[in-house]
Amino acid sequence: MLGLDAERLRSDMNRLLAFLFHQGVLDEQFLQLQQLQDETSPNFVYEVVNIYFHESEKLLRNLRGLLSDREFLDHKKMGIHLNQFMGSSSSIGAKRVRNVCVVFRAASEQTNRAGCLRALELLEHEYWYLKNKLHEFLQIEQQRVMAAGVRYPIQD
Template sequence: MLGLGACNLEVDMNRLIELLFHQGVLDEQFMQLQHLQDESSPNFVYEVVTLYFRESEKLLRNLRALLYECTDYKKMGIHLNQMMGSSSSIVVKHVQNISVRLYFRPQSSNWIGCIQSLEVLEHEYFYLKNKLHEFLQIEQQRVIAAGVRYHPLLQQ
């Protein structure tokens, strides 16, 4: 894929984003996030997405621990609020919608329903993570193919 020109990589990137739009995973606000990236902040999307991944995985671990250790539904609500907020910041529709459903589950003290909703949330999150990771890799290759110096963090 490295041999492809920057234009072909941009086409691949756009197809992936269109797929995620079509699936309802992302919406038009993600394009606005991309437009905030410019020469003065060439890694803006990468940084925002990476921060989202780091925080979301911590929140998911905490939610799972709360469900299995003490079923503290009040603390779960706090973590779910954080998950909904961070998901909305990068416009992750599926993750945000599932977080909302899980947020209201504990009010009925339905432990099995909470576990099932958390599993769906984790599944959607990891699907999103894989797709956005693919997007970031294509973006990195596109920038390299275009001859633009890219942030060293992306070359890890």
């Protein structure tokens, strides 16, 4: 019974990943991240993704703060934050988030405040969508590991 539950959960994980790849939310870098997880670091993906979430939310706050000042836009600082966001998004395979960062950076380089505001709104939307889907994925993975790992002693 436990093996069947673990297989069902693995199937659920694969379906969710296929959906996220089909939507362009994730790319192959996420699969490479998963390949780095093994018995010596069973929570590797969880830990990396949670660091990404923590840092991304700081970057989003910083970007919003830079755009809140109507008189002064520090495009250099905005570019630094966007480069950090693009790099970390690329490293976990967050394709759509990374792509919005590219558009955002272009608007910033053109000193297009309205374009930056639209890009920030889209970036926040894509980020929260990614976070919710990866949270769902990680919950299923945790359930699968628990279902596969529970062993009861055989009674003679």
